[in-house]
């Protein structure tokens with residue numbers, strides 16, 4: 148971190164310690180853009196872990212900040228609903244007619260059917276078959292990287308690799324795969340941030356409608372060509388999806404596109420950054436490539452690529468002594484649960500050989516626990532296997548830039564230079 | 571008189587049988603992990619939150635196990651290869667009288 152970033156963090160740390168705890172507002176995109184969120188959550192976890200804040204950007208909600216509370220809420224879908232009928236899984240409250248149903252925002256029993264249909268596409272056996280393809284693409288991409296020259300890792304590595312995999316999983320026309328990246332950005336771009344692609348909600352609606360139109364066309368084609376083993380086929384032919392209306396189709400598309408794209412992409416960038424911030428860990432990795440798997444899990448924890456999901460209380464209840472009312476929104480801050488020192492030792496340290504590297508909440512829990520987690524881990528693993536085999540070192544040479552966003556936690560820029568360590 | 575150590579049998583996906591010593595008070599999932607039985611990643615570490623410790627219990631044994639909680643049966647609804655004798659192995663705590671318990675590992679994570 149450079150001096151300016153350090154100063155800013157110090158300033159926020161002081162502020163977070165001095166302000167009244169009841170005034171802490173974590174629903175603020177700037178905290179995640181500037182990387183200054185940590186001290187606020189630290190204080191909340193210590194003093195007000197189930198934190199009600201009334202006058203935030205999206206109105207009153209509860210911030211759930213501790214690992215165990217997050218899991219408790221995740222595991223009880225009857226009491227804490229994900230369903231669009233209760234408001235869905237996003238922090239903000241949309242009018243019922245603007246909510247898009249998807250597998251992630253449906254409670255059982257309809258959820259189970261929809262999830263299982265998707266699960267067939269990311270079946271571990273299927274992923275084993277994809278391993279070679281992903282590896283070949285990864286090798287080609289890293290062999291073409293410029294050496295000793297500054298470039299943006301996000302743009303040249305993280306985006307292309309994750310987009311290729313997503314297009315394959317979808318069975319989306321390869322030549323148009325950049326559209327997936329585009330829709331993924333449009334879906335959750337925060338209009339308070341400086342976003343180049345869209346400026347208004349109308350812009351967003353227009354772009355997402357193009358996404359829907361494209362998939363409706365692809366689906367019509369697929370009806371004629373029969374079943375395959377990709378997502379498009381599931382969305383076309385499976386009993387779970389073939390009759391969903393346009394809104395629900397779009398809802399599922401957004402879930403799958405964002406889920407399959409931004410999260411993994413941002414962990415790819417994050418892993419590079421963390422190994423630079425913790426050089427001792429990079430040394431360990433180089434000496435012992437068997438640590439790649441646990442390094443990948445640790446990167447997913449440390450990054451928390453999705454900041455939070457929301458639930459809605461279906462009846463009055465009590466959580467950590469706080470009286471929750473029916474209809475209240477609970478925001479599960481994964482980014483905070485992953486730094487809970489009661490569960491994770493030295494949580495603010497990036498440690499690639501932890502005893503239990505899967506102990507994190509980045510993938511959520513319960514019936515909605517991320518169905519694509521093995522896809523994410525596979526891509527990250529292959530990238531690092533090949534970087535190490537090719538004896539390449541990725542050095543961060545400038546400050547990362549992050550988006551202003553309250554959902555996706557990632558990077559727009561990560562300036563790096565790649566060095567060859569081979570003789 | 572020599573006492574036979576109580577044991578648990580895991581049937582692997584290739585049909586082979588692995589027998590491991592039973593430890594009372596320890597979950598079935600832990601038995602699998604500690605003995606290197608493949609196919610049980612147990613992502614959540616036994617918190618009944620991930621459904622990656624799914625096993626098929628021998629039908630003779632199934633009815634003798636403690637009942638499935640609602641949380642467990644909710645999670646079972648999202649597993650692949652669900653069948654009448656499905657359980658989450660992290661939710662079964664092995665007891666003295668489970669000597670000979672036999673479970674089969676489903677194919678999903680192998």
Ligand code: HEM
Pocket residue numbers: 221236250251252262265269316402403406407408410411414447451452453456508509510511512513514515516517518519520522523
């Ligand atoms: C590091 C990468 C990833 C992270 C951090 C992540 C995170 C999450 C989280 C937090 C949830 C919601 C859990 C909950 O509500 O309790 C989720 C669900 C989901 N994710 Fe991921 N995800 C990642 C990668 C992927 C990939 C690669 C795909 C697709 C191939 C994917 C597809 C999905 C889907 C479809 C759901 C909804 C599951 C359901 O509702 O049953 N995710 N993910």
Ligand code: FES
Pocket residue numbers: 599612613614615616617618619620621622623658659660661
């Ligand atoms: S280990 Fe996660 S549910 Fe059993």
